[in-house]
Amino acid sequence: MGRKVAVEDAELMDRLGRVFRDVGYEGASLTLLAEASGLKKASLYHRFPGGKEQMAREVLETAGAWLDKHILSPLKGGGAPKDRIDDMVRQLDAFYSGGKQACLLNMLSSARIHDGPFTDLIRQTFDAWIEALTAVLTDAGVNRTIARKRAERGVMMLQGSLVFSRGVGTTRPFRSFLKSLPGDLLGTA
Amino acid sequence: MGRKVAVEDAELMDRLGRVFRDVGYEGASLTLLAEASGLKKASLYHRFPGGKEQMAREVLETAGAWLDKHILSPLKGGGAPKDRIDDMVRQLDAFYSGGKQACLLNMLSSARIHDGPFTDLIRQTFDAWIEALTAVLTDAGVNRTIARKRAERGVMMLQGSLVFSRGVGTTRPFRSFLKSLPGDLLGTA
DNA sequence: GTCTATAGGAAGATAGAC
């Protein structure tokens, strides 16, 4: 087992992820990442030989895995569609810290990497999210075409509410969005 | 009158703005800004003694003025509410190049400036936008509380559709959003 | 007003001791 580890992998990813979410890829300096992680630069390079780019990629992959486990899988799993959606809303609230944390998919999609290695990962994550939401809505009896439209709108509203919340300096828009999301998706608004 | 000017102010702001929209504040290096503007670094400093921060601020102010002139004023002006909204949609399509250009309000809101000088400007721009949209909807006979909710949703969807479009690498979400915006706002969807 | 040249510092990344 790995001994002499100052920070566990999960905790490390979480701390690095916070930096990337706060200031984006270009804004996340090694100094900032080192401070946030509690490790020195050289130690970060020991864990991520590929440097900042690898850190961002692994953070993105970790977030994708989290999304899959805590959001997408529960959406596909059993139970009433309404309950599954309510569960997603609770998880989203926690994941984005009630609207205080921006979304990695937004903050990393402008990374000026030579033909971005993140591009594919970001697109796949969006696609998977849309697909899972579409599935739960068809389970609820919604026509597939309509379901997909509502799923896309939901994901866009999530992104927009986070951008808007950050822009106006309050989490109200995000919280308000989360509240209306189940109704918007199921068409019971 | 100003002679010997290599690039006119309006054109200069446009070119600098494109860089900030593409790669954000931290990603916009002076080298990149110089290449895009057609001026050398030193020339940029002659026009913007405050450096990159001043460039971003003036670009943001210029965009705010454009928004006010081409979007907000027409919204307030005469004519049927539906026509005013349709007009806004056309202007938005042009301003964001059909979804290919990101929004400054999103790309600059994470600028790691000492307690951001952009923060206030961004919030004010969002507020003015919401207010103008709310006004045109009340003109259309919509209850003010409902109008404000729809205005906020519209602005959030705009931001979200741009983020999503960039993420999935196609402008379809943005164009689709623009198409449905008038109906969503007026409640005739 | 624009340029070439360069200063000064912060950035990403590495070497080698412990």
Added chain:
DNA sequence: GTCTATCTTCCTATAGAC
């Protein structure tokens, strides 16, 4: 695995000629 010290490159910004 983590650290201090260092290297190189890029960045922001300035000096001074034209």
